[in-house]
Amino acid sequence: MKDKIVNFCNGIGIDTIGFTKCRVFHELHDFYIYRKENSLENEFEEKDIEKRINPFIYMEDGKTIISVAFPYVHNFNNHKDVYFSKYTQGKDYHRVVKDYLGQICEFIESIGGKAVPLVDSNALPERYIAALSGVGFIGKNNMVITKKYGSYVFLGEIITNLDLEASSNENLVNEIKNFTQCGECELCYKECPTKSINKVKKNSNICMSYITQKKDLEKKWIKLMNGRLFGCDTCQSCCPYNNHIELSPIKDFQVIDFMENVDLEEMIYMEKKTFKEKYLNTSCGWRGKPVLQRNALIAFMVKMENGEISEKDIKSPYVREYYNIIKNIV
Incomplete structure (x- = not known):
């Protein structure tokens, strides 16, 4: 089943996906309490911690969460004096990602499973899920960094009742705290305006x-x-992991002229x-x-x-x- 899903995704141009067990992320509870108590939440964040750590709210019989990365960069032109962030320069990613996830969900249903697509319509910790799934790691810039496309990716998730072989990482919280893969690099700290x-x-x-x-x-x-x-993009532009990455194959994210030439x-x-x-x-x-x-x-x-x-x-x-x-x- 897992191979079939991976092959289907590859067939529609999606090559960065991962799988992790559907479970309550109890290990993040104290982190969210800390954010709340220290006024670090912003207006766009879900205030109910249960909704942030419990995927069963979205599918009661969920067995696996599929994390999908959607690369969006089509050129590496340096920013002009006035600019839109690269993630805004193509078509609205909410619509594009929703369409792709819908196709994957239809395929899962065609092979006997149930599937719920999630893109900006839920409060789950998608970067944490992506790291658990092996899609990438979380860097000091707080971004998920993938091997092929760096941090220039949108993330989407699918919860399915299929019990698929999944990745796990019991030490992930500590790895994130120590930013193992970033090492001594602090460019994003220095450049953040x-x-x-x-x-x-x-x-x-x-x-x-x-x-x-x-x-x-x-x-x-x-x-x-x-x-x-x-x-902004500053913490991404200076990141060494973004120096030698591949361009997105997704045509809907091609740069719109009036978004580049403002x-x-x-x-x-x-x-x-x-x-x-x-x-x-x-x-x-x-x-x-x-x-x-x-x-x-x-x-x-x-x-x-x-x-x-x-x-x-x-x-x-x-x-x-x-x-x-x-x-x-x-």
Whole structure:
């Protein structure tokens, strides 16, 4: 059964998958308590710890969790002064990954099993599951790093009632604490613009990728955004494990021209029609038009030496408010 599933995945272009036993991840309970007690959770995290460690919530008779990695990088062009994170530059990964997982689930059902696909629709620790499954390891940058595609992968999971041969690693928690595979390298710590990742702890509340997505943006972060329109990538760009990786074979993740060659003024003044036709179909569209406009405005006013913004032509009161905040900073 396992070989059949692997062969099917390979046949649709997916070659980085792993299997682990479906069980409650009791070993992560104290970790999540620590995050909660130290205010390290962010607004996007599930507050109910049981939902984070118990996969049986999603399938009562689950036997195996299949972890699937979806590589997304189609070129290694260096970031421009103003840029979207690489993960946003193709089609919305939620839709793409959901489609692939759906195909795999249909195949599992065709060979007699039951299967539940999971992509950003659950609170399970997908990076931990990926590491348990042998898909990759968790690095100091908090990313799952695969051998073939580095850390430039999306993750999805399938819970099935098939009892498949699975990987296990009883020492994984200690390996993550010690970052065995990273060794002495600390490039991501040094390069992180907000020191969200460091030797002492990881604080996702000041991760620059998260900051670009916040609706209420503190003044102190505005200059540090440094041309980032959505996401960051800094801790991935400097990682040695990403130096010699392969490009994604998934066509849906090919770079969309307007996401690579950014028109800031179009973004700042865009109407709903433009947003829906372009940006809503990407992985950053879910956050809405005003946040993208605000970030484009910040990039324009901080990074651009020529050109002016017409405040009266900014229709959103939310964006106009940030115009006045930025003007007093720069």
